[in-house]
Amino acid sequence: MAVAKAIGTHDGTFHCDEALAVYLLRQLPTYANASLTRTREPAKLDSCDIVVDVGSVYDPSKQRYDHHQRGFTEVFGHGYVTKLSSAGLVYKHFGKELVALRIKKPVEDPIVELLWLKLYKEFIEAVDANDNGINQYPTDIEARYRLNTSLSSRVSYLNPAWNEPATSDISDAQFLKASELTGKEFYERLDYYAKAWLPARDIIERAMESRKDVDPSGRILVFETFCPWKEHLFELENEMGIPEAENTLYVLYPDTSSHTWRIQAVGVSPNSFASRKALPEPWRGVRDDDLSTLSGIPGCTFVHASGFIGGNKTKEGAMEMARQALKF
Incomplete structure (x- = not known):
């Protein structure tokens, strides 16, 4: 023994x-x-x-x-x-x-x-x-x-x-x-x-590998299911050697609670409230039919006043919002 x-x-x-x-x-x-x-x-x-x-x-x-x-x-x-x-x-x-x-x-x-x-x-x-x-933190900063x-x-x-x-x-x-x-x-x-x-990392990685099939710019990602994506996106951009000029600007994913789709602007960093390219200023704070009329895109539901996130009733509508937003 x-x-x-x-x-x-x-x-x-x-x-x-x-x-x-x-x-x-x-x-x-x-x-x-x-x-x-x-x-x-x-x-x-x-x-x-x-x-x-x-x-x-x-x-x-x-x-x-x-x-x-x-x-x-x-x-x-x-x-x-x-x-x-x-x-x-x-x-x-x-x-x-x-x-x-x-x-x-x-x-x-x-x-x-x-x-x-x-x-x-x-x-x-x-x-x-x-x-x-x-x-x-630096010692000259006093905790609140x-x-x-x-x-x-x-x-x-x-x-x-x-x-x-x-x-x-x-x-x-x-x-x-x-x-x-x-x-x-x-x-x-x-x-x-x-x-x-x-498993979330796998989803983001697959989306990034096929990003140019979604849009030739490569700057729009689509997730068929929601998962935590921010940290993975930044790490994978670096690991995959994606040039800054092709960094992701918008991600699309389903909102399972409302059966609609979301479009979210990617932040300048994983924890930042500032976006790499916020959704267009004229859309911000506008909702539903008023937003659809303004943008010319059917099915719009909202764009947040800060421009970091918006919604559409369909995946196709959210994609069109992303493509138009790239042009602003």
Whole structure:
């Protein structure tokens, strides 16, 4: 019978990064039944098979993943420059295996790498930055409100309060709660990106590949079903090397709630309210028959006062709105 592995981390006050690191390690076959030792005693740590967030050593060959030592500068790479915490270190070295196990694909599958990078961007990097004291914004900007509901904050609240008992048994039990909390949210995000985000990307990619079949300009995209598209569109334009002069200006998709079609102007960035080319100014704020008469396009339902979105009763009508809008 194989001897169970042992994971080591520090005792006392715990943080989001090592709580998540321990949880992730325990999802790997190698450490699935591993015991946990929380201590700062070097001899006890040396008896562990893998150590995270303590010991002042980062050496993957020795399965040591601390980030507190002087001179530590490890980052995730792939354009990210945030210094890693123990969570980031474990994710950097074991994340692809974790993703592959979850989605049941080989580690070498391109989808595994795509999700591995996405989850670092959307989940792990914030844990790394928070633990390393890296501000999200320049320090000369004062926040308008306090944000104390982040994952790192919720983990910190699980530590015994200063005036509560904090024996090793109590602290260890609370650490396990924190580890479960972080791991549950990690896998919820991974499942979302695998089951919802990735299929949406496929829809947008197919639409972009056929964009010149829709209109010779290549600047109108049609989605036969609505899905989150903004982030994917900008990323795919870059990945596909689409020249700026051919960047998408309008997207068309069905509004399932009203059985009509929408035309939406693409923003200058995924989160911008400013459009690359808003719908024509004379149409803005006009509705229904008045808009159809003004534009000469049957079936118009509205154009928003800012020109970022409009509607038509039919796909063909929405397409004609897009084609005419290109000419303004």
